[in-house]
Amino acid sequence: MNALLQANGAAEGDWREAGFGLYLHWPFCAAKCPYCDFNSHVSGNVDQARWRAAYRREITRAAELTEGRILGSVYFGGGTPSLMAPELVADILETVRRSWRCTNDLEVTLEANPGSVEAGRFRGYRAAGVNRVSIGVQALNDADLARLGRLHSVAEARAALDLAIETFERVSFDLIYARQGQDEAAWRRELDEALAIGTDHLSLYQLTIEPGTAFGARHAAGGLRGLPDDDTAAALYEVTQSLCAAAGRPAYEVSNHAAPGAESRHNLIYWNCGDYAGIGPGAHGRLTDDHGRRPTTAEPAPQRWLELVESNGSAMAFDRPLPAREQAEEYLMMSLRLRDGVDTARFERLAGAPLDPSAIARLEDLGLVETAPGRLTCTQHGRLLLNAVLRELLAD
Amino acid sequence: MTELAHIRNFSIVAHIDHGKSTLADRLIQLTGTVAERDMKDQLLDAMDIERERGITIKANTVRIDYPARDGHTYVLNLIDTPGHVDFSYEVSRSMQAVEGSLLVVDASQGVEAQTLANVYTAIEADHEIIPVLNKVDLPAADTERVKAQIEDVIGIDASDAIEISAKSGLGIPDVLEAIVNRLPPPQGERDAPLKAMLVDSWYDTYLGVVVLIRVMDGVIRKGDRIRMMQTGAIHNIDKLAVLKPAMLDTPELGPGEIGIFTASIKQVRDTRVGDTITHEKKPCDKPLPGFKPSVPVVFCGLFPVDTNDFEALRTAIEKLALNDASFSYEMETSAALGFGFRCGFLGLLHLEVIRDRLEREYGIDLITTAPSVVYHIHMKDGTVLELHNPADMPDMVNVAHVEEPRIKATILVPDDFLGDVLKLCQDRRGIQLSLTVAGARAMVEYDLPLNEVVFDFYDRLKSVTKGYASFDYEITGYREDNLVKMQILVNDEPVDALAMMVHRDRAESRGRQMCEKLKELIPRHMFKIPIQAAIGGRVVARETLSAMRKDVTAKCYGGDVSRKKKLLDKQKAGKKKMRQFGKVEIPQAAFINALKMDE
Numbered sequence: 001m002n003a004l005l006q007a008n009g010a011a012e013g014d015w016r017e018a019g020f021g022l023y024l025h026w027p028f029c030a031a032k033c034p035y036c037d038f039n040s041h042v043s044g045n046v047d048q049a050r051w052r053a054a055y056r057r058e059i060t061r062a063a064e065l066t067e068g069r070i071l072g073s074v075y076f077g078g079g080t081p082s083l084m085a086p087e088l089v090a091d092i093l094e095t096v097r098r099s100w101r102c103t104n105d106l107e108v109t110l111e112a113n114p115g116s117v118e119a120g121r122f123r124g125y126r127a128a129g130v131n132r133v134s135i136g137v138q139a140l141n142d143a144d145l146a147r148l149g150r151l152h153s154v155a156e157a158r159a160a161l162d163l164a165i166e167t168f169e170r171v172s173f174d175l176i177y178a179r180q181g182q183d184e185a186a187w188r189r190e191l192d193e194a195l196a197i198g199t200d201h202l203s204l205y206q207l208t209i210e211p212g213t214a215f216g217a218r219h220a221a222g223g224l225r226g227l228p229d230d231d232t233a234a235a236l237y238e239v240t241q242s243l244c245a246a247a248g249r250p251a252y253e254v255s256n257h258a259a260p261g262a263e264s265r266h267n268l269i270y271w272n273c274g275d276y277a278g279i280g281p282g283a284h285g286r287l288t289d290d291h292g293r294r295p296t297t298a299e300p301a302p303q304r305w306l307e308l309v310e311s312n313g314s315a316m317a318f319d320r321p322l323p324a325r326e327q328a329e330e331y332l333m334m335s336l337r338l339r340d341g342v343d344t345a346r347f348e349r350l351a352g353a354p355l356d357p358s359a360i361a362r363l364e365d366l367g368l369v370e371t372a373p374g375r376l377t378c379t380q381h382g383r384l385l386l387n388a389v390l391r392e393l394l395a396d
Numbered sequence: 397m398t399e400l401a402h403i404r405n406f407s408i409v410a411h412i413d414h415g416k417s418t419l420a421d422r423l424i425q426l427t428g429t430v431a432e433r434d435m436k437d438q439l440l441d442a443m444d445i446e447r448e449r450g451i452t453i454k455a456n457t458v459r460i461d462y463p464a465r466d467g468h469t470y471v472l473n474l475i476d477t478p479g480h481v482d483f484s485y486e487v488s489r490s491m492q493a494v495e496g497s498l499l500v501v502d503a504s505q506g507v508e509a510q511t512l513a514n515v516y517t518a519i520e521a522d523h524e525i526i527p528v529l530n531k532v533d534l535p536a537a538d539t540e541r542v543k544a545q546i547e548d549v550i551g552i553d554a555s556d557a558i559e560i561s562a563k564s565g566l567g568i569p570d571v572l573e574a575i576v577n578r579l580p581p582p583q584g585e586r587d588a589p590l591k592a593m594l595v596d597s598w599y600d601t602y603l604g605v606v607v608l609i610r611v612m613d614g615v616i617r618k619g620d621r622i623r624m625m626q627t628g629a630i631h632n633i634d635k636l637a638v639l640k641p642a643m644l645d646t647p648e649l650g651p652g653e654i655g656i657f658t659a660s661i662k663q664v665r666d667t668r669v670g671d672t673i674t675h676e677k678k679p680c681d682k683p684l685p686g687f688k689p690s691v692p693v694v695f696c697g698l699f700p701v702d703t704n705d706f707e708a709l710r711t712a713i714e715k716l717a718l719n720d721a722s723f724s725y726e727m728e729t730s731a732a733l734g735f736g737f738r739c740g741f742l743g744l745l746h747l748e749v750i751r752d753r754l755e756r757e758y759g760i761d762l763i764t765t766a767p768s769v770v771y772h773i774h775m776k777d778g779t780v781l782e783l784h785n786p787a788d789m790p791d792m793v794n795v796a797h798v799e800e801p802r803i804k805a806t807i808l809v810p811d812d813f814l815g816d817v818l819k820l821c822q823d824r825r826g827i828q829l830s831l832t833v834a835g836a837r838a839m840v841e842y843d844l845p846l847n848e849v850v851f852d853f854y855d856r857l858k859s860v861t862k863g864y865a866s867f868d869y870e871i872t873g874y875r876e877d878n879l880v881k882m883q884i885l886v887n888d889e890p891v892d893a894l895a896m897m898v899h900r901d902r903a904e905s906r907g908r909q910m911c912e913k914l915k916e917l918i919p920r921h922m923f924k925i926p927i928q929a930a931i932g933g934r935v936v937a938r939e940t941l942s943a944m945r946k947d948v949t950a951k952c953y954g955g956d957v958s959r960k961k962k963l964l965d966k967q968k969a970g971k972k973k974m975r976q977f978g979k980v981e982i983p984q985a986a987f988i989n990a991l992k993m994d995e
């Protein structure tokens with residue numbers, strides 16, 4: 001019996017507004033980048049056959065829990081998924097197709113490093129069914145790549161991009177900006193070059209110093225001089241918005257830019273609060289069943305994860321269902337990142353009450369949000385102050 | 397009952413750290429008053445805060461039986477007096493209760509300002525004074541220089557000063573002999589009507605209020621009905637004891653003796669230091685001279701950081717007030733800070749002690765607003781208001797003039813720092829009264845407005861003199877000056893908790909400092925915030941806090957939702973530590989930090 005058919009009430013059916021996707025976490029990297037706070041590990045010796053078996057078991061179990069659903073997206077994230085053997089990717093995707101009905105245009109994204117070794121596997125990934133790659137280029141000058149702890153050069157990155165564009169239908173790449181010593185003119189030049197590469201999707205992140213990373217420690221010790229202050233970072237953000245819009249790839253999310261129709265469907269599931277199964281060490285998920293919408297977590301240590309899957313059949317743990325109010329808050333927090341903003345009726349269904357009209361009016365006066373019938377969106381200015389906007393809207 | 401000839405009553409006058417408590421400990425130890433196993437350092441400083449700060453807040457007393465070299469056993473009563481200017485009245489009463497003083501001076505440091513004030517109080521009380529040079533075993537000790545200084549600065553003969561080391565015990569027997577031989581015995585008539593002075597009182601959980609007295613004339617016995625002459629209250633003596641320093645019951649106390657009684661008194665504020673105690677039936681003819689009711693001179697608001705702690709704060713304040721008659725409080729409501737109390741203190745140290753005790757002993761986080769003095773507002777209709785809170789200042793059009801309390805400040809400082817000290821006093825509207833230099837040390841006296849001293853003067857003095865200056869003051873009276881209320885407006889709204897009285901000539905610079913400080917202390921908001929200082933309707937200083945430009949998480953995907961949500965919840969909780977003022981949130985710490993000046 002499909003548990004979902006029994007689900008009723010606003011919160012239980014809410015995920016349908018944004019669909020269903022699958023996230024697969026590959027936790028290994030060739031080296032740990034100093035800014036990265038993701039669950040990644042450096043290991044020279046990975047038994048890919050053992051991992052294949054574990055992914056198979058975990059996928060099969062997730063499919064049982066979400067029986068009858070139509071899968072819209074698969075996303076290989078990490079870590080560095082481009083260290084996976086193409087055969088492993090092919091096996092996983094086969095298991096996925098056997099386990100769920102998939103949409104005709106199933107999006108299958110794989111995060112890739114632009115090193116020459118990884119690029120050598122691109123054809124194999126394509127053959128396995130990957131149709132979109134997201135390449136971690138990060139910078140277009142070698143000095144900054146070295147500072148960011150990247151192992152590739154600009155030349156290698158450009159070669160990898162060329163090959164990717166040739167191989168896959170859809171290609172995106174990441175840049176990190178607001179780097180040490182980066183001024184507006186330098187960033188304009190770099191972004192112009194990036195836009196000229198011609199991919200229809202770009203993720204442009206401002207460098208964030210996270211605690212628990214190498215950069216975090218260096219920054220706390222007074223290092224990393226020359227990071228732009230908030231005012232400069234804001235100016236860099238504005239430059240980014242106007243250059244990308246002028247180049248036909250406007251922002252559709254805080255840090256993501258795409259030509260119309262080229263948006264990441266997988267990430268839109270997150271931002272629109274759909275359901276997603278998270279598989280692999282440390283992966284998070286959100287799955288709705290007749291208990292409600294439940295966050296899932298997985299054991300983060302790779303070896304422990306493998307052992308848990310092998311011994312228990314799963315390493316995924318279910319938290320208690322999110323209260324509708326918290327679901328509403330998550331929805332607001334995620335959807336206001338998007339150009340299209342929040343569906344106010346959906347928020348109200350979840351929260352049981354509308355957004356505070358006086359808070360909206362205050363934010364509107366400050367030019368931070370805009371309203372249209374049934375929608376609330378952040379202005380460009382407001383998106384840069386999203387945390388403050390959320391504090392205002394969610395103040396109790 | 398002990399014969400008058402075999403009683404000696406004395407106090408110890410000393411600067412902080414000059415070894416008063418250590419000397420007291422040695423006297424107690426050497427005479428076997430306290431068993432060795434019960435000794436702990438600084439026996440008489442009972443409160444944690446006293447031990448930590450090295451100051452005495454409450455008078456403490458110990459009775460020592462000393463078999464002297466002349467073959468008689470003497471009763472020595474030591475009253476350890478509060479060592480701070482805030483408690484100068486209490487000190488003067490303790491001094492009236494004894495006949496002599498040990499003046500303890502650190503032989504390596506010399507005389508300090510607080511010592512001066514207390515030694516003058518002792519001289520006023522007609523004390524015989526025995527100079528004692530402590531720490532003579534330190535390499536830096538310079539006994540001849542310090543003796544000369546005692547003679548120059550204080551004006552008493554130091555030729556027969558006793559040289560000791562309280563730490564090692566050197567010279568302590570000489571001190572005991574000198575107390576017996578050089579201090580006069582008390583006077584008094586055993587057959588006269590009872591006349592005793594209330595020296596101090598404190599609250600004991602088991603006994604209720606304990607009253608420390610010195611009997612001048614007559615005899616007090618357990619079961620007596622007594623009258624407090626100032627308050628008129630009548631009580632039955634339940635318990636009569638001497639302090640060794642533990643209570644030891646005694647059937648009676650006669651002339652010259654010092655001891656305690658309990659009489660089912662519930663609150664310390666029902667007892668007044670300096671009051672005269674006599675028998676209800678056969679009273680003495682007139683009370684002892686010099687009684688003064690205690691009057692708070694410094695006021696500030698105390699608000700709980702967490703508004704839910706208001707009731708806990710009320711309970712804590714009521715409990716503290718039970719044991720401290722000089723501390724006053726009334727409920728106050730502030731638009732910025734919610735419900736709290738306007739509290740009155742004898743001085744800044746008193747304020748800090750009470751605040752520390754509320755925070756430590758009762759675990760309540762407090763916001764302290766700017767300390768203010770009491771202004772006399774002379775209205776045009778001839779009435780006079782006492783202003784405790786600048787926020788309550790009436791409209792200037794109805795005010796004829798304003799008077800503020802002035803002090804006489806005494807500062808002792810090595811002459812290297814004299815210039816800095818003079819500049820500081822000048823900057824605080826001081827008028828120099830005298831300047832004397834003795835050796836390498838200078839003593840200056842200044843007439844200063846109390847409101848210039850009340851907040852951070854002492855901190856500034858310590859910082860400009862690298863801690864070498866000592867400072868003391870007494871309130872001298874009220875004087876008219878050009879004083880105005882300065883409002884601080886944040887985003888065009890007046891913030892009552894930041895209002896202050898300032899001298900008109902200093903309003904601009906003070907206002908500018910406040911605005912600059914607040915600009916650093918208030919976090920950026922989504923909009924720009926004008927911060928203004930205004931007198932009446934006129935803005936005298938202005939700063940603008942520019943709007944926040946960026947506050948967004950760059951990356952947020954499926955794996956980040958829970959984490960970012962927690963971060964948002966934390967930020968929302970952080971908002972609660974701010975006080976909402978109109979549209980602006982002001983951190984609690986800003987209310988006090990805004991007043992600190994980095995001159």
